[in-house]
Amino acid sequence: MNNSLPPRILPPAQYSFTLACFRDSLVPQLQNICLVSPSMNTSFFLLTGFSGLEQQYPWLCIPFFSIYAVVVLGNCMVLHVIWTEPSLHQPMFYFLAMLALTDLCMNLSTMYTVLRILWGFIQEISLDSCIAQFYFIHGLSFMESSVLLAMAFDCYIAICNPLCYSSILTNSRIIKIGLTILGRSFFFIILPIIRLKFFHYCHPHILSHSFCLHQDLLHLACSDIQFNSYCALMLVICTLLLDAVLIFLSYILILKSVLAIASQEEQHKSFQTCISHICSVFVFYIPTISLTMVHHFGKHLSPIVHVLMGNIYILFPPLINPIIYSVKTKQIHSRILRLFSLKRY
Numbered sequence: 001m002n003n004s005l006p007p008r009i010l011p012p013a014q015y016s017f018t019l020a021c022f023r024d025s026l027v028p029q030l031q032n033i034c035l036v037s038p039s040m041n042t043s044f045f046l047l048t049g050f051s052g053l054e055q056q057y058p059w060l061c062i063p064f065f066s067i068y069a070v071v072v073l074g075n076c077m078v079l080h081v082i083w084t085e086p087s088l089h090q091p092m093f094y095f096l097a098m099l100a101l102t103d104l105c106m107n108l109s110t111m112y113t114v115l116r117i118l119w120g121f122i123q124e125i126s127l128d129s130c131i132a133q134f135y136f137i138h139g140l141s142f143m144e145s146s147v148l149l150a151m152a153f154d155c156y157i158a159i160c161n162p163l164c165y166s167s168i169l170t171n172s173r174i175i176k177i178g179l180t181i182l183g184r185s186f187f188f189i190i191l192p193i194i195r196l197k198f199f200h201y202c203h204p205h206i207l208s209h210s211f212c213l214h215q216d217l218l219h220l221a222c223s224d225i226q227f228n229s230y231c232a233l234m235l236v237i238c239t240l241l242l243d244a245v246l247i248f249l250s251y252i253l254i255l256k257s258v259l260a261i262a263s264q265e266e267q268h269k270s271f272q273t274c275i276s277h278i279c280s281v282f283v284f285y286i287p288t289i290s291l292t293m294v295h296h297f298g299k300h301l302s303p304i305v306h307v308l309m310g311n312i313y314i315l316f317p318p319l320i321n322p323i324i325y326s327v328k329t330k331q332i333h334s335r336i337l338r339l340f341s342l343k344r345y
Contacts, residue, residue: 045127045130046207075104075322091154137314138213152246192232199225280320290313
């Protein structure tokens with residue numbers, strides 16, 4: 001005679017409740033096991049996107065795709081006009097072409113991950129891809145600052161020493177300036193970038209943006225990050241801060257030279273030469289300073305604020321710069337109007 005009790009069958013409601021409790025307790029542990037991987041070269045990181053707005057991704061992808069499309073078309077149009085118009089083959093427009101190319105590359109460096117998240121594809125990114133992405137993001141940011149400094153130097157020569165303009169800014173010197181900007185922007189960040197490859201990432205591999213940033217990856221590392229922290233600080237001081245100071249000093253000298261001109265009409269004409277560049281300087285440095293302040297002093301703010309500021313930092317300058325130069329620079333404005341009129345007829 002079998003005295004074993006028959007198996008107890010739970011009611012459907014109680015069974016569902018027990019299964020839900022088991023799932024809720026087990027899934028976070030499995031996620032932590034997956035995310036806290038001690039592996040260095042095979043690690044994957046989770047791009048957060050817009051936390052809390054996942055249901056609105058189908059709608060958010062429309063404005064983001066439109067912005068990326070406008071950035072690509074606007075900067076490509078500026079580059080096309082400068083390339084095809086012989087009268088624009090001058091130092092001022094060469095620097096403008098460098099700025100447009102930098103903005104275009106900055107746009108392309110983040111477009112892949114941002115749109116992939118909003119379109120609902122997988123949100124993971126490998127360590128190698130993450131390092132490559134923020135190498136280009138930070139390098140292009142330094143490059144844009146350097147180009148703005150070169151454009152400030154161009155304005156200074158054009159206003160304060162116009163007779164020697166063509167002899168100072170020769171084609172060979174512009175090529176040397178361009179190569180110096182490239183080396184200054186991308187060479188000095190190689191060492192801290194390489195070190196990130198060999199860090200141990202023991203914290204949950206969750207990044208706070210739709211793209212990779214250096215400070216985000218440092219927060220996940222359990223290795224000694226002092227060198228990278230100090231190196232990043234020195235790079236910011238020697239590039240962004242130094243460039244901002246030199247741009248400010250150049251405009252003090254420009255203002256002093258312009259105020260010495262007796263004719264108000266000549267003063268107005270001189271200011272018009274630099275107005276586009278001044279707008280681009282504000283468009284670049286205001287989001288950069290704002291993002292830095294949010295990262296250091298806004299830890300209590302909503303994650304949406306951090307993500308929003310990160311996207312403004314990436315998208316705002318490439319979006320606004322072509323508009324500024326298309327509207328404020330007469331030569332670019334007239335050539336673009338002529339381009340559209342030729343297409344129309």
